[in-house]
Amino acid sequence: MAQRSSLAVPYEVPLLAVCLLVCVATGLELSVNNHNADFSLLTSPGPAVSLSCLVQNSSEAEELLWYRGDGQVDLKDGNKxxxxxxCISPVTESDNGVTFKCMLARDQSVQVSVILDVQFPPQLSGEESLHIEEDKDVTLSCNSKSNPQAQAAWYKDNTTLTLQDHYELHRTSEVFQLSINNVEMSDNGTYTCVMTYLSTEWRKDFHLIVEEAQPVFPTEAIIAAAVVVSLTILFGIVAQRDKLFKVW
Incomplete structure (x- = not known):
């Protein structure tokens, strides 16, 4: 009788290894003047501004850094x-828009930024007199620097200025200018620069006095003629001297 045999076929069962990465959140964060996120601080020129940076949710000693713009602030021991x-003292107009950052020394990605919003009106007052000849150019310029930016306008003799072909307006964050090219006698009058800042008007008057053009002397021609006359006299003296020498 034939004996039956069974062969066991070996096989492998693949094992799937699952690696779990655990990220432990410490919850450490910074706050500046009780703000945990970047913020803007409204202020005005003069009074000092204090910024206080605090490490939260940490049981260890954490060193802090302060930056003003791109420059690091020098902190004393015991304040780190x-x-x-x-402390920013005194606050000035130039501090407007400056960013202060507090950050962890060991991880500078942990930080809070403060942007100073320094509000100030334009410095505009008084009056000025200008004498100008016909056909010359003149520019009237007033300070327009303010935050927030003031509304600006020009008036002539207390009436809104009507722009003519030879008038040009130019404004930057610093100045507001009216240029008058080839001044005419009709341009004579009082021009007023008006800045409206938070419902308050700031003014400066320019009294433009146009004078008749003075005759222009041909300076170069006069100089050339003087040179010719001088040379003629010199040659005459030399020639006369030669005659005297021949006589003697």
């Missing part, structure tokens, strides 16, 4: 660990 204070 877990809490740090800086």
């Amino acid at each position: 660990v877990n809490i740090s204070n800086i």
Whole structure:
């Protein structure tokens, strides 16, 4: 009788290894003047502004850094660990838009930024007199620097200025200008620069006095003629001297 045999076929069962990466969130964060995110601080020129940076949710000593723009602020010992204070005094117009940043020394991605919003009116007052000849150019310029930016306008003799072909307006964040090219006698009058800032008007008057053009002397021609006359006299003297020498 034939004996039956069975062969066991070996096989492998693949094992799937699952690697789990665990990210432990510490919850450490910074706050500046009780703000945990970037913010803008409204202020005005003069009074000092204090900024206080605090490390939150940390049981360890954390060193802090302060930056003004791209420059690091020099902090004294005792004003660097877990809490740090800086003072801007006095606040000036030039501080407007400046960014201050507090950050962790060991991880500078942990930071809070403060942008100073320094509000100030334009410095505009008084009057000025200008004498100008016909056909010359003149520019009237007034300070327009303010935050927020003021509305600007020009008036002539207390009436809104009507722009003519030879008038040009130019404005930057610093100045507001009216240029008058080839001045005419009809341009004579009082021009007023008016800045409206938060419902308040700031003014400056320019009294433009147009004078008749003075005759222009041909300076170059006069100089050339003087040179010719001088040379003629010189040659005459030399020639006369030669005659005297021949006689003697």
